[in-house]
Amino acid sequence: MTDKTTGVRRRGRRPGGTDTREALLNAAREVFIEQGYDGATVRAIAGRAGVDAAMVNHWFGGKEGLFGEAVLKLPFNPQDVVEILVASPPDLLGDTIVRTFLSRWDASGGGVFTALIRSVASHDEAAAMLRDFFFKFVFKQVIGKFSPDHQDLRATLLATQIVGLGLVRYVARFEPLASADIDTLAAAIAPTLQRYITGSIT
Amino acid sequence: MTDKTTGVRRRGRRPGGTDTREALLNAAREVFIEQGYDGATVRAIAGRAGVDAAMVNHWFGGKEGLFGEAVLKLPFNPQDVVEILVASPPDLLGDTIVRTFLSRWDASGGGVFTALIRSVASHDEAAAMLRDFFFKFVFKQVIGKFSPDHQDLRATLLATQIVGLGLVRYVARFEPLASADIDTLAAAIAPTLQRYITGSIT
Structure with missing residues (x-):
């Protein structure tokens, strides 16, 4: 599909509108897949x-936000979550x-999570990028601040x-968990996460 | 693909060999997808x-074993696990x-788990059958025997x-969890499962 604006797009700088945002998302998907999370630079994507x-x-608060939205299709900016x-x-x-x-995933429906899981199950690159992202960005900051030992585990x-x-909530949709309210799930699951982060795991 | 034995296969009974086993697996996949877990009868599949x-x-110890192997591609007989x-x-x-x-999945490599996840992410029928199976067969027996309340949750x-x-272990292969030995993972994860089955979740 070519249109009369294609030549202009390839040459010049874009204005700071949603057109720019879309162009960055498309470019980011290509560059992250070609170079991996570490290898892809903001300069190369831009x-x-x-x-x-x-x-x-x-538009994205940095490389990690662009990665989260372009590749992992997260319905939120990961930097906001980390903060x-x-x-x-x-x-x-x-x-x-x-x-x-849960509040962010619920707000976007389950489609993005299904797409993520399908992508991870089908493509080694997606699995590698999901790993890199969780380790190098989200978990490294959370675990690094709170966990006493065995940080990678x-x-x-x-x-x-x-x-x-x-x-289980968005893809397989097991009930009653798929329809349970967030208070119920927080009460049930928070102690698990708490123990994995700061409790005894050996 | 037809071959000279096809006509015979369709008409007569098979001997009790691996040929029979394969024929049952193929028939079961078709009938479970057409009829769902509850609707598919052993008689119809046979x-x-x-x-x-x-x-x-x-060959399979019953309908649930055939379902586990034919549809969920479990590398073990679910009846044995429940026992x-x-x-x-x-x-x-x-x-x-x-x-x-873990011992059964490890023994088979991660391929079967990846196939299961891909199938669940892509097909509503597979998600429904996974739900039915876990509820109506595996969990119903375990939870029904051990859990005091909130059994479905x-x-x-x-x-x-x-x-x-x-x-995480077989599909996304996050390290160190993907290579961790079973003793390490049992120590870390068993308390979570124990609480979900018999502990306080509210």
Whole structure:
């Protein structure tokens, strides 16, 4: 599909509108898949999109936000989530994690989570990027601040419960969990996350 | 693809060999997808395969074993697993579940789990059958014997942790969890399962 604006798009800089945002998302998907999370630079992505690198911060708050939205299709900016989590009182962290993830996923419906799981199950690159992202961005900051030892194992244990919760609630839709309110699930699951982050796991 | 034996296969009964086993698996996939778990009868499956219904018990121990292998591609007979679980001392049940599932999945490699997740993410029928199976067969027996209250919610909580564990270990392969030995994972995860089955969840 070509249109009369294509030539212009490839050459010039875009204005700071939603057009720019879409162009960055498309370019980011390509560059992250080609280069991996670490290898992909903001400069390379902006260059591919034909826009100024400052637009990445303007629209996505940085590389991790762009990655979260372009590749993981998260319905929220991961930087915002990390800020909420690291500001939580340590003994409420499990509760904060359940409420933060579920409220954002619930608001977007389950489609994005299904797309993520399908992508991870089908493509080694997606699995590798999901790993990189959770470790290098989300978990490293949360676990690094709160966990006393076994930080990598704790981070992966946290992933088992969060990913499993999303899969059962949004993809497989097991009842009554799929329709349970967030208070009910926070009460049930927060102690699990709390123990994985700060409790005894050996 | 037709071959010279096709006509014979459709008409007569098969001998009790691996040919029969394969024919039952193929027929079961078709009938379970057409009729759902409840609607599919052993008689209908055996009829489709052109074998005696007694062969279902002989090869799979019953309808649920055939379902587990044909549709969920479990690398074990679910009836055997249920028997191990319901025989566990109540206070060791979490530990028994982790060891039973991981030892069987590890022995088969992660491919079957990946296929299951991909299938659940792509097909509503597969998600419905996974739900039916876990509820009506595995969880109903385990939770029904051990759990004091909130049995359906407890069953789905159990599913979040078990499915999430499988996904992170075999599909997304997050380290160090993907390579961790079973003793390490049992120590970390058994208390979660134990609480979901018999502990306080509200």
